[in-house]
Amino acid sequence: MSALQAGAPFQHSGRNITQLMQTLMYALLPGIFASLWFFGFGILINIAIAITFAVLAEAAMLRLRNRDIRSHLGDRSALVTALLFAIAIPPGSPWWLVALGIVFAIVIVKHLYGGLGQNPFNPAMCGYAMLLLAFPLEMTGWHIPFEVITEPQSTDNLGILILTAEREFLSPLSWGGFKQALLLAFPFVASGVIDISEFVDGLAMATPLIEFKMAGKSAILAARESGASLFARESETAWEIINISYLFGGLFLLYKKIISWHIPLAIIATVFVLAALFYAPGSVAIYGTPYLHLFGSATMIGAFFIATDPVSAATTRPGKLVYGIVIGVSIYAIRVWGSYLDSIAFAVLFGNFCAPVLDQYCRPRIFGHGLRSKSRPNEAPVNRE
Amino acid sequence: MSTLKQLASKFLGHDSVFARRTAGGIQPPPFKEHSLRSRIMSTPIPPQLTIPIGPESSGEITRLVDIADQVLKYQKLAVISFSAKGRSDVPVHAPTSGVITSIENSIVADHSQQQQLCINLTVDGHDEALLLKPHTNHSQLSSADLVALIRDAGVIGMGGAGFPTADKLSAYSVLPIEFLIINAAECEPYISADEALLRERANRVVLGAEILKRACAAQRCIIAIEDTKPDAIAAIKQALLNEASNQQCCELVIVPSKYPAGSEKQLIQCATGIEIATGQHPTEHGIIMHNVGTAYAAYEAIIEGKPCISRFTTLCGQALKTPKNFEVLIGTAVGFLFELCGIEANKKQKSIVGGSLMGSELGNDKAATCKTTNCLIAASSNELQAPKAERACIRCGYCADACPSKLLPQQLFAFSKTLDTTQLLEHGILDCIECGACDYVCPSQLPLVSTYKESKKLIETRRQSLEYSDYWQQRFQFRQYRVKKEKDQALSRKLDAPLQSMQAAERAPKNKNNEADFISKEQASRDIAAAVARVKARRNEKNK
Numbered sequence: 001m002s003a004l005q006a007g008a009p010f011q012h013s014g015r016n017i018t019q020l021m022q023t024l025m026y027a028l029l030p031g032i033f034a035s036l037w038f039f040g041f042g043i044l045i046n047i048a049i050a051i052t053f054a055v056l057a058e059a060a061m062l063r064l065r066n067r068d069i070r071s072h073l074g075d076r077s078a079l080v081t082a083l084l085f086a087i088a089i090p091p092g093s094p095w096w097l098v099a100l101g102i103v104f105a106i107v108i109v110k111h112l113y114g115g116l117g118q119n120p121f122n123p124a125m126c127g128y129a130m131l132l133l134a135f136p137l138e139m140t141g142w143h144i145p146f147e148v149i150t151e152p153q154s155t156d157n158l159g160i161l162i163l164t165a166e167r168e169f170l171s172p173l174s175w176g177g178f179k180q181a182l183l184l185a186f187p188f189v190a191s192g193v194i195d196i197s198e199f200v201d202g203l204a205m206a207t208p209l210i211e212f213k214m215a216g217k218s219a220i221l222a223a224r225e226s227g228a229s230l231f232a233r234e235s236e237t238a239w240e241i242i243n244i245s246y247l248f249g250g251l252f253l254l255y256k257k258i259i260s261w262h263i264p265l266a267i268i269a270t271v272f273v274l275a276a277l278f279y280a281p282g283s284v285a286i287y288g289t290p291y292l293h294l295f296g297s298a299t300m301i302g303a304f305f306i307a308t309d310p311v312s313a314a315t316t317r318p319g320k321l322v323y324g325i326v327i328g329v330s331i332y333a334i335r336v337w338g339s340y341l342d343s344i345a346f347a348v349l350f351g352n353f354c355a356p357v358l359d360q361y362c363r364p365r366i367f368g369h370g371l372r373s374k375s376r377p378n379e380a381p382v383n384r385e
Numbered sequence: 386m387s388t389l390k391q392l393a394s395k396f397l398g399h400d401s402v403f404a405r406r407t408a409g410g411i412q413p414p415p416f417k418e419h420s421l422r423s424r425i426m427s428t429p430i431p432p433q434l435t436i437p438i439g440p441e442s443s444g445e446i447t448r449l450v451d452i453a454d455q456v457l458k459y460q461k462l463a464v465i466s467f468s469a470k471g472r473s474d475v476p477v478h479a480p481t482s483g484v485i486t487s488i489e490n491s492i493v494a495d496h497s498q499q500q501q502l503c504i505n506l507t508v509d510g511h512d513e514a515l516l517l518k519p520h521t522n523h524s525q526l527s528s529a530d531l532v533a534l535i536r537d538a539g540v541i542g543m544g545g546a547g548f549p550t551a552d553k554l555s556a557y558s559v560l561p562i563e564f565l566i567i568n569a570a571e572c573e574p575y576i577s578a579d580e581a582l583l584r585e586r587a588n589r590v591v592l593g594a595e596i597l598k599r600a601c602a603a604q605r606c607i608i609a610i611e612d613t614k615p616d617a618i619a620a621i622k623q624a625l626l627n628e629a630s631n632q633q634c635c636e637l638v639i640v641p642s643k644y645p646a647g648s649e650k651q652l653i654q655c656a657t658g659i660e661i662a663t664g665q666h667p668t669e670h671g672i673i674m675h676n677v678g679t680a681y682a683a684y685e686a687i688i689e690g691k692p693c694i695s696r697f698t699t700l701c702g703q704a705l706k707t708p709k710n711f712e713v714l715i716g717t718a719v720g721f722l723f724e725l726c727g728i729e730a731n732k733k734q735k736s737i738v739g740g741s742l743m744g745s746e747l748g749n750d751k752a753a754t755c756k757t758t759n760c761l762i763a764a765s766s767n768e769l770q771a772p773k774a775e776r777a778c779i780r781c782g783y784c785a786d787a788c789p790s791k792l793l794p795q796q797l798f799a800f801s802k803t804l805d806t807t808q809l810l811e812h813g814i815l816d817c818i819e820c821g822a823c824d825y826v827c828p829s830q831l832p833l834v835s836t837y838k839e840s841k842k843l844i845e846t847r848r849q850s851l852e853y854s855d856y857w858q859q860r861f862q863f864r865q866y867r868v869k870k871e872k873d874q875a876l877s878r879k880l881d882a883p884l885q886s887m888q889a890a891e892r893a894p895k896n897k898n899n900e901a902d903f904i905s906k907e908q909a910s911r912d913i914a915a916a917v918a919r920v921k922a923r924r925n926e927k928n929k
Contacts, residue, residue: 007835009821010769011413011574011741015783015828017776071774117777117829260782310781316793317785359796366813367408367790368650368663 017116021076023258024305027249028083031301034245035087038238041181042091047083049098049185054082057103061111077116081105084124084306088298088345089131090139092184097138101127121352122312125345132345243300250304259308262317266324267303267331268294274332299331302344312352319355319362327351403638404609405658407651409789410643411822413742415613417577420701420708425581427712428725430481434506434716435753437493438477439465446502450485457482458514459692462504472552476539480694480714483508494719494738494752494761496545496745503753506716517690523596531600531687538686539693539756543678544568544647545739547757550679554601556668563671565603566656567594567680569610569617570640570647573740576760578697579677580617581710583610587620588627590677593684595634600683601673606635609656613642644742645820649674651789663816678759698758700726703765704733713754720750723763734770737762741769742821776829784823784833790816794823794833801840806847809840817841880920883913 035043058078062069085102105127113119132139253259275290293299307313307327314323327347334343438446444467450456456479464476483506490500520526520534536551556562567590571579583590591608598606610618621637628634640646640655650661652674659670667674675683678697685691694715701708706727713722719736736747740760747761754761762769784794792813800808814837823833878885887910 007832007838008739008744008819009742009824009834010737010744010746010764010771011821011825012827012830013411013413013825015826016774016830017779017828020781020828075776077779115777117779260786310779313780315780315782315785315795317782320782359793363793363812364785364791366663366792366816368661368665368816369813371660371662 017075017077020258021080023256024080024253025076025083027253027256027258028087028246028305030245030249031242032083032087034238034242035091038242039091040177042093042184043087045181045185046086046089046091046093046098049095050082050086050089050102051079053099053102054078054085054106057106058111061107061115065111065115067115072116075116078106078110081110081123085127087301088124088128088306092181093138094187095185097131097135098185101131104130117311119311120356122306122309122348124309125306125348128345129349132340239297240295243295243298246300246304250300253304253308259304260317260320262320263308263313263324263327264303266321267307267328268299270325270328271299271332274329278332278336293332293335297335298344302327302331302348306344307348307351312348312355314351314355314358314362316359316362317364319358322358322362323351323355326354404640404655407646407655407789408791409787409822410645410651411787411825412643413574413825416574416701416741417580420575420577420699420710421581421584423707423709425585425697425710425712428714428717428722430508430510430512430714431717431721432508433718434480434483434508434714435491435503435718436462436477436480436506436716437501437503437753437755438463439475439501444472448488450504452485452487454485455482456485456506458512459517459694460515461692467549472549473536473555475541475549476537476692477504477715478539478692478694479506480716481506481508482511482513492749492752493755494747494758495547495755496739496743496757498745498748501755503716519690520687523599523687526687528600528602531596535600535683535686538682538691540679540682540686541693541756542676543682543696543756543759544676545757545759547755550597550675550683553673553675554597556601556673560668561671562601562603562668562673563605564657564673565594565598565601565606566653566672566674567597567606567608567635567677568647568649568652568674569608569614569621569677570652570655571614571677572611572642572644572647573742573760574644575701575762576699576740577701578699578710578759580614581699582677582681582697583614583617584620586681587617587624589684589688590680591621591624591628591635592688593680593682594675595628596683596687597675597680598634603673607638607656608635609638609640609652611642611646612639644822645789645818648789648818648820650818663813693756696754696756696758698722698754699760700763701760702733702737702763703768704729704763713758715756716753718750719747719752719754719761722754722761723750726763728763732765733763734766735764737764737769742825743819775831778829778831781828783826783828787822787826789820789822790818792817794837797840798831798833798836801836804840804843806840806844809844814840814844880917883910883917887913 032043032047055073055078058073059069062072082102085105086098089098089101105123109121109123109126110116110119113121250259250264254261254264271293272290275288275293279289288296303324307324314320327350330347330350331343334340334346338346340346444465447464447466448462449464450460450462456462458479458481460479461476462479462485464474466474485504486507487505489503489505491503492498493501493503523531526534532551532554535554536549540550542548542550542553569579569583571577594606594608597603608621610621612618618637618639625635625637638656640652645651646655649667653667653670653672654660657672659672661667661670661672682693682696686693695712696715697710698713699708699710700722705723706729708726711722711725719738723733723736736750737744738747738752738758738761739745741762744760744762778795778798780795782795785792788794790813796812797809797814797817800812801814817834817837819834819838821834824831827833887906
């Protein structure tokens with residue numbers, strides 16, 4: 001080993017994994033802030049729970065695998081997994097859901113396959129997919145804080161008191177919103193105080209795309225028509241702003257050369273092209289505009305942050321392009337023709353399945369290989385005096 | 386590409402060359418400004434010189450002097466003959482006058498770090514020189530004469546490879562040469578010797594380039610330099626203007642600054658657009674590349690008639706108070722040069738010969754400089770340190786983006802770990818030029834190049850052992866075949882013996898034509914036939 005240490009090169013760019021992960025987390029911030037602004041503290045609570053359990057699980061696994069806990073935790077890869085996972089989980093999910101998902105992601109998907117750099121699948125998306133399969137009900141709504149005012153208003157014919165809940169939007173960032181988010185995450189705290197089941201069931205807010213799939217009327221378009229500004233704090237336009245925030249985060253990553261342009265561009269271009277091809281105004285609603293497909297759901301975070309996870313993605317340049325196209329097609333196909341509501345997780349996992357093959361067969365041409373053997377024309381020897 | 390070129394020349398008004406894009410590359414901080422602050426200096430003559438002749442494995446060494454001989458400056462000391470490899474001889478000359486004290490193996494400051502046979506010269510300080518034979522008008526000499534003179538001056542590739550220049554030049558006799566490229570793209574950090582040389586002596590370098598161009602009968606000569614060297618570019622332009630009377634002897638191409646732009650095949654692609662296939666030699670495309678230092682040495686060898694006894698070497702590193710470029714006499718000890726630059730011995734952590742990315746650590750400062758020592762770094766403890774923490778590969782692919790050979794370093798690393806030589810070869814490990822760009826960018830700080838070197842060694846040993854086993858298998862099979870054949874022959878000889886003797890008898894009469902022999906022959910054949918019949922009968926009986 002000493003012979004290996006002594007060799008050239010002696011100079012290093014100074015880049016390390018910790019730095020990469022740190023930059024990735026910074027790039028997520030605008031999107032997180034946007035989510036916070038529109039959906040309230042639920043996302044922060046998700047993040048807090050996910051990080052806590054991710055760190056605990058990571059430390060435990062490192063201990064079991066006889067690795068140095070401090071230095072390996074220091075690379076912040078577990079934090080990034082936790083962040084991505086927490087963002088994907090609907091705000092207002094109960095704590096055990098988040099904890100279960102992230103522990104599954106870290107312990108089974110990451111460490112049981114050999115730890116950092118060895119996992120064939122994206123841990124955050126595996127955790128998400130597992131939850132979606134096991135707890136479909138809890139995973140399909142995005143909760144927006146409501147004020148619930150219950151007043152005993154009337155009795156019906158039979159003389160039974162009816163509790164009619166008068167619902168009223170309340171600022172997600174207010175104290176009330178915070179309280180409600182906390183109660184949603186930790187229902188056992190509230191179990192004695194309020195009957196929480198009512199607004200858990202009732203106040204779920206689907207993404208515009210889901211609405212499109214289910215209902216047929218785009219919330220975004222409706223909001224647009226009613227003259228809503230993009231920056232008004234209304235949940236109808238939230239997804240647009242959140243996607244744009246993630247897009248900016250992704251562009252920052254590109255600028256910092258943390259990720260290459262191949263995967264995001266391939267995904268976005270594929271989704272755009274498919275959406276444009278199948279766009280059918282007036283017919284079945286899910287064939288929405290390309291704009292809706294790009295900004296109405298989680299496409300941006302998927303393209304820039306989730307599919308670009310280097311460990312589970314294809315690693316050659318041509319492979320990355322194909323990988324992006326595979327994911328783009330899967331995203332669109334699952335959304336439009338599949339039975340799941342959104343599709344980033346499954347699409348990325350499908351891409352992960354393909355990655356090893358892509359690496360093997362989509363290799364760049366090595367310098368000096370595969371050239372047509374260009375024989376020089378047999379010139380007459382130059383006059384040598 | 387050619388149409389593009391024509392278009393470009395139409396716009397620019399002359400047959401210009403322009404830089405093309407090459408794959409990969411990195412842009413490390415160059416750290417050249419310190420050594421470029423002062424002008425090139427000649428070193429004082431050191432009291433002792435250890436002149437390397439060459440590793441004994443490289444060729445047959447003929448010593449022309451012996452211990453206790455008094456030698457003069459420029460005197461030929463020894464000749465290394467590479468005739469076994471089909472190359473010509475390279476002589477070694479005395480850098481100054483003195484007495485030879487010993488001839489022994491010692492360490493030399495070059496990349497291989499092998500022991501080389503060296504001549505120890507105790508300098509007398511008089512610097513008495515032999516008379517030189519300058520050829521001020523090189524255009525009177527033929528190509529063959531120029532090559533012979535360059536060979537006699539002991540000029541070898543000054544860029545680092547150390548290939549005898551004359552051999553490279555004489556390729557013209559086999560293949561016509563279109564381009565001579567003078568490599569001034571000194572892309573590796575810390576090294577600034579070529580830049581300094583061009584800055585101060587561009588005229589001579591251009592003249593040297595012209596000599597090389599004539600010596601290899603090239604049609605065009607291109608000087609390729611990186612865009613980060615404005616002083617040197619200005620100097621070359623001026624020098625080219627001065628030479629303008631001589632038609633247009635050289636063209637200048639400014640290549641984008643990135644490491645490794647100065648690597649042979651990469652620079653050829655950048656300057657001419659030609660991609661040299663693996664296993665091909667540039668001369669097959671009519672291209673020859675020489676270093677700036679080599680052009681200067683050629684100038685000295687022809688115009689001044691001076692053999693190659695010195696070279697330009699960069700001395701740098703934070704442990705030196707005054708880093709600079711020296712014109713170093715071959716054989717000067719590294720420590721002596723460090724002293725001249727005001728080394729702070731307690732600050733020095735290690736010595737590196739070569740640049741920061743492809744150099745190697747020098748174990749001993751007593752090592753002597755040789756004709757390929759382009760840079761010596763006295764590194765302090767806060768530069769050029771091995772990365773602290775190695776991490777797992779996260780397959781980020783930065784290495785693949787940096788690789789100038791368009792390899793997939795992370796895959797190669799994985800296959801190296803599993804010793805999968807088939808996949809390693811499939812992924813082109815032998816095309817790795819060991820530039821270190823992948824190491825430089827790796828966020829997991831993996832020792833990639835060192836691993837590849839090990840893998841290459843492994844592949845070589847496996848290939849050799851396969852060759853050996855094939856060889857011995859063949860030998861064994863041949864032996865079995867031979868043994869069997871001998872056995873068969875013995876048997877058939879036994880059976881055919883009568884026949885043979887009959888034939889022999891047939892031949893005999895031609896010499897001796899007497900009756901007795903005739904009778905004896907007939908008699909013999911009868912006897913033999915009887916004997917054969919008996920044997921056959923006995924066999925038949927046995928078989929029954």
